[in-house]
Amino acid sequence: MNRYGPEYWDKHGAYRTPLAFHLTLLVLLRSYFIWIIAALSRxxxxxxxxxxxxxxxxxxxxxAIAAIALLPAVIFCLRRPQENAISAKRLASIWRFMRWPLILCAITDLSWLTYQAAHSHYQFSLFLASQMVLVLWVLLYLLKSRYLSVFFNDWPDPIENK
Structure with missing residues (x-):
C-alpha cells in the first residue's frame, strides 16, 4: 500500500479527508438534504x-436507501482526536470497514434508479440520468480510489493528557 507524504496530513497527523469523499456523502445522502431543505422552506x-x-x-x-450511508457519515463526523483512548480504538476499528456500507448504498441507489427508469419504460429523463451518472461516479470512486483505502485505515491518535 502506498503511503502518502506530509502534505496529505492534517494538524493531528491523520490523513486529510478528500473533497471527493465529501461529495460522495452529499450524493448518497441527497434525499436527506432535500428533506431538510423542504422542511426549512417557509x-x-x-x-x-x-x-x-x-x-x-x-x-x-x-x-431508506440513504439510511445505509448514515452510519459512515456519523462516524466520519467523529473522526477527530478523542479524549478517551478506548473509544478512539473502538471507533478506529469500526471506521476501517465503513467503505463497505457506502458501496452497498451506492449499488442499492443505482439499482433503485435503474428500476425507476424501467418503470417509466426507459423514457429519457435528465433528472434520472444525471442521478445515475453521479451515483455511478460515486461507486467507481469508492471502488477504485487508492487514497480511500489509506484514508479508511487511518484514525487520529487520542489526545495525550499532560
Missing amino acids: RPDLDIMSLFFKAKSDFFTAI
Missing part, C-alpha cells in the same frame, strides 16, 4: 418535495 405554495419525488413511496424508498 413557503407552503412551493412544494420542493414534488420536484424531486413523484410519490411519497419514492421519497420513503430514497430515505
